[in-house]
Amino acid sequence: MIKVENPGSCTGCLICEMVCSFHHVRQFSRTKTSIKVKKSIFNQEEKTHITISSNKQEENPLCDLCIHEGSPLCVRFCPENVLKFERSHP
Amino acid sequence: MTGVRYGYAGKILWVDLTTSTVSTEPTSNYVPKFLGGKGINQWILFKELRPWVTPFEPANIVCFGVGPLVGTIVPGAARMNVDSKNALTGGIGSGSCGGWFAAELKFAGYDHIVIQGRAREPVYLWIEDDKVSFRSATELWGRRTSETVKMIKEDLGQDEIEVLCIGPAGENMVRPACIVVSGSRVVGRCGIGAIMGSKNLKAIAVKGSGAIGVQRPEEFMEMVHEVSLRLRGLEGAKGRREFGTTAASPLYNELSALSYKNYQDDYIPKASFRKISHEVFHRMYEVDRYSCMACPTPCGHVYLIDEGPFSGTRCLKAEANSVWNFGGKLAIENAAAILKAQEECCQLGLDIDNASSVIAWAMSCFQDGILSKEETDGLELNWGDYRVLLELLNRIAHRQGFGNVLAEGSLRASQVVERGSERYAFHMKGQDLIEAIRSMKGWALGVVVSARGGTHTRGALATESRRYPPEISQKLFDIKTAGDARAYEGKAKVVCYFEYIHSLLDSLGVCFFTGNWTTPEGITPEELTRFYHLATGFRMSADELMKTGERIHNVEKMFNVYHARFTREDDYPPKRLMEEPIRSGPLKGELLKHEDWDKMLDEYYTLHGWDLHTSWPKKEKLDDLDLNECIGRLNQMREK
Numbered sequence: 001m002i003k004v005e006n007p008g009s010c011t012g013c014l015i016c017e018m019v020c021s022f023h024h025v026r027q028f029s030r031t032k033t034s035i036k037v038k039k040s041i042f043n044q045e046e047k048t049h050i051t052i053s054s055n056k057q058e059e060n061p062l063c064d065l066c067i068h069e070g071s072p073l074c075v076r077f078c079p080e081n082v083l084k085f086e087r088s089h090p
Numbered sequence: 091m092t093g094v095r096y097g098y099a100g101k102i103l104w105v106d107l108t109t110s111t112v113s114t115e116p117t118s119n120y121v122p123k124f125l126g127g128k129g130i131n132q133w134i135l136f137k138e139l140r141p142w143v144t145p146f147e148p149a150n151i152v153c154f155g156v157g158p159l160v161g162t163i164v165p166g167a168a169r170m171n172v173d174s175k176n177a178l179t180g181g182i183g184s185g186s187c188g189g190w191f192a193a194e195l196k197f198a199g200y201d202h203i204v205i206q207g208r209a210r211e212p213v214y215l216w217i218e219d220d221k222v223s224f225r226s227a228t229e230l231w232g233r234r235t236s237e238t239v240k241m242i243k244e245d246l247g248q249d250e251i252e253v254l255c256i257g258p259a260g261e262n263m264v265r266p267a268c269i270v271v272s273g274s275r276v277v278g279r280c281g282i283g284a285i286m287g288s289k290n291l292k293a294i295a296v297k298g299s300g301a302i303g304v305q306r307p308e309e310f311m312e313m314v315h316e317v318s319l320r321l322r323g324l325e326g327a328k329g330r331r332e333f334g335t336t337a338a339s340p341l342y343n344e345l346s347a348l349s350y351k352n353y354q355d356d357y358i359p360k361a362s363f364r365k366i367s368h369e370v371f372h373r374m375y376e377v378d379r380y381s382c383m384a385c386p387t388p389c390g391h392v393y394l395i396d397e398g399p400f401s402g403t404r405c406l407k408a409e410a411n412s413v414w415n416f417g418g419k420l421a422i423e424n425a426a427a428i429l430k431a432q433e434e435c436c437q438l439g440l441d442i443d444n445a446s447s448v449i450a451w452a453m454s455c456f457q458d459g460i461l462s463k464e465e466t467d468g469l470e471l472n473w474g475d476y477r478v479l480l481e482l483l484n485r486i487a488h489r490q491g492f493g494n495v496l497a498e499g500s501l502r503a504s505q506v507v508e509r510g511s512e513r514y515a516f517h518m519k520g521q522d523l524i525e526a527i528r529s530m531k532g533w534a535l536g537v538v539v540s541a542r543g544g545t546h547t548r549g550a551l552a553t554e555s556r557r558y559p560p561e562i563s564q565k566l567f568d569i570k571t572a573g574d575a576r577a578y579e580g581k582a583k584v585v586c587y588f589e590y591i592h593s594l595l596d597s598l599g600v601c602f603f604t605g606n607w608t609t610p611e612g613i614t615p616e617e618l619t620r621f622y623h624l625a626t627g628f629r630m631s632a633d634e635l636m637k638t639g640e641r642i643h644n645v646e647k648m649f650n651v652y653h654a655r656f657t658r659e660d661d662y663p664p665k666r667l668m669e670e671p672i673r674s675g676p677l678k679g680e681l682l683k684h685e686d687w688d689k690m691l692d693e694y695y696t697l698h699g700w701d702l703h704t705s706w707p708k709k710e711k712l713d714d715l716d717l718n719e720c721i722g723r724l725n726q727m728r729e730k
Contacts, residue, residue: 011381011388014190018163018384021301022311028162029197029301038250041380041392041406042236042273077163077315079322079386 002035002063002072004050005084012039012048016074016083023073024061034063035074050082094118096305097158097626098126099196103222105215107289108148108207112222117201122628122638123716127157128171128184129597129642130202135173135182136645137719141653145177145281146263146288148208154195154294157599160384161196161302162310164621165318165613166604168192168382170271171596177265177281178444178499179520179543181654182646185279186547186596188382189272194252197298205289214255214293216246219300227292232258234437235270242295255293256283257439259487263287264497266444266486266522270436274390274406275382278441279521280542281499305627313624317613318386326609327387331379334391335410335603336368341555342410342526345575346675347533348418349526351473352450353516353667356526357675358418366417370425371408387604395426405429406436414524415446420453420479427476434480438487444499447522449482451500452492454514455507465507467491516664518544519656528667529677530554532572532581535690536588539661541646548646549589551581552608566610575677578686582694590639594618597642641715644698644707648720651706651727658705661691 020033034053040046053060065085066072075085094100094117102115120130131153143149152174159167170192176183195203198219212227225245230238235257242253252272259267260283267283268276277283286292304310321327329337342348346357364370375395381388393405408429416428435442449471455461456471463470467485469478469492485493495503500515500522516523521543527534536550551572553563558573566572567587569580588607595605598618606612613621616632623629630638650656662668663682671681695702699711706727712720 011379011385011390013381013385013388014383015163015386019311022307025301026307027301027303029299030194031197031299032301039380041378041390042404044377044394044404073311077318079318079388 001054001086001088002052002065002074003084003086004052004082006080006082007048007050009080010037010039010048010050010082011080012037012041013079015077015079019073019077023066023069032061034061036060094121094626096303097162097622099161099199099201099300099302101200102130102202102204103200103217104204104206105222106207107205107209107213107291110209110224121158122626122630124642125157125594125597125638126201127155127169127597127599128173128186128593129638131155131171131173132182132184132642132645132649134204135175136649136652139175139653143175145175145180145183145285148289150175150285150288152205152282152285152289154203154205156192156195156201157597158201158626159621160599161193162304162625163314163384164600164625165314165321165387166382166385166601167599168384169596169599169601170195172269172277172282174280174282174285175653176521176542177284178501178522179280179654181519181543181650181656182541183280183282183285184542184646185277185282187269187271187275187277188601189252189275190383191252191254191271191296192599193383194296194298196302197300198296199298199300203294205291208288209290212290212292214242214295215291217294217296219298230292231261234258235439236273236437238293239273242293246295248297251295251297253293253295255439256286257437257487259439260284260287261292262487262489262497264440264486264489265499265502266441266448266497267439268441270439274436276436276441278443279545281444283439283441304625306624310621310624313620317617320611321387321604321613324609324611326603330389330603331387333368333372334389334408336371336408336413338410338555339368339413342414344676345555346529346672346677346680347526347555348414349524350418351421352419352454352514353526355673355675356528357672357678359674362417362421362423365423366413366425366428371429374425375429382601385601385604389603393429395429398426400426400430403430403433405433408432411442411524415442416479419446419450419524421473422476422479423474424476427479431476431479431483434483438483440483440487443524444522445483445486447516447524448486448496448500448503449479451503451511451514451516452482452496455511460509460511461507465492513666516666519654519660523664525550527663528672528682529680530575531578531682531686531690532584534663534682535581535694536585538663539585539694541650547602548592549585551584551588553584556608562610576680578690582690582697585694586697589643590636591615593642593646594635594639597639598622637715641717644712644715644717645720647700647707648717648723652723655727656705658691658703661705662687
């Protein structure tokens, strides 16, 4: 699974969203993505939220850990090492 | 079918505010000849505008342009260029900003928005993919920028949208007015915010659900990854990540290159500088960091003041310019007050460069007894007085009392006041100058000749402030002197190079800081060429791309020729900077010598293929750049 290890370091560059959509549709977008970043620089109280859809009910495509990409693109491209790929052990 | 499938969104949105109608045009009409972003904006302005149109007339046009690499993940591809007739110079007005708006516009399906006419009542534009609507902004008129964004989100019932807007300054057609984008980024100079105000256009909101594809996806991703890794490791990127662009201020002060008290000196005294250094902002006030869209080398910082008179102030960006303007030009030695002033400008929609410059002019006049308290609404305009600064910012934005005079910029204000006050109006082509230019000669050339009027983002080189060693200079530019501040020799060549680079970056939509402006290890023209090819499918050599940069630069120049008739005499620095040497700092004694300037200018025009006497592009040059429409205009000009 993709673990949001360090949300406080997220700068809101949205590269993770963009590469996620790239994986799903081979295009860049903010809608065709399994990962969603919400960072507010305007409000001190609001924390950065990074959510990854893992539920089939959700509107966004399901995270499939970037099957056929070698490794998850969001982890590979995140410049701040916010995300981590954890192999699940049965 | 729009003609361009990759990289570009494919459409240009034409908006007529007078008739509340919109239409679209394929972007392919302009590419690859004008690339995108600034290049296409400039060409539309050149073709559409006539010289008799003044900046605040409905017939003026504002072009918002987003380049073909925006909406992808090319490092730093987040920029939008905004161009119009300049509210201060009457020549070309041009500015650029980062943030998230640019990419959102691409996702909505548009590379450009061209605004024409004037709305009968205040409006804002709401773009949601193919749906474009004009909504009433009567309730928004008079509001500060963050409140405006909040109210628009409530009005639309949408939270995740991007908004650009003007504040009270733009509404009141204050010439130093800016456009505030994504709440924290600005299109600062040239008074384009005031032009939006003249059109009764308070804001543009956008939401896009579309996508941007690239022609060769796998190679594109590999290249992005490789370049990003390299950029993240660079020293400059590390400095900006930790301190923002304020990290560069010491480099300039150590070369006597920061205006102090409106050019009384070009050096901020050490003890004063220590109080407003990048480390102070970082240590005392920083609470968070952020980056623009698609940027792996962030420079955005959030500051919170939690004590003293400004307690509770949250400021979303302090730039090197904040230190230059408020700390240098106005001699404010209080870091919290600088952040407060920066935030007030953002809320009022005032450009910090032009606003602080006209206040510096007023303080000079007050100091020398040209202005008295009777004329300044009872305010004592003393250097370093931040209470007066904050009061004046508010009065300028609302054109109240003496603020109404300052709202015209220092050249026009000095023409109102007269009595020798002209001596303190440091401007280029009519727009206030913020850069200190006596010490670094190449920097000076780039700043002074820039088409939009006094700016370091149209060719001014950073090789002097970054002190490129002779061997690197030789390798890059085939001269030894690029890093030598005092040298005039060879600088014209480097300025020409960066004029093309800046035109390209502003047209492709890439930040100067991920480009090769401040370090040769940034994205090179060869890499830009490859990114452009992989993204759009258009193949050209690096030389052809540079020539495209040259073409765009010449269109910008031709706008100035056609609309403002600027000539060689407009390419000289303010007289006092050629007569009075710098008083202190490491480069004490330096000034710009007339004879050396003449030689440098000759070399600069010759390299460009421009006439030495008029400074105008020669017919052969325009022909070579495939700008035949410009030749016709040039002939008309010569006949006059």
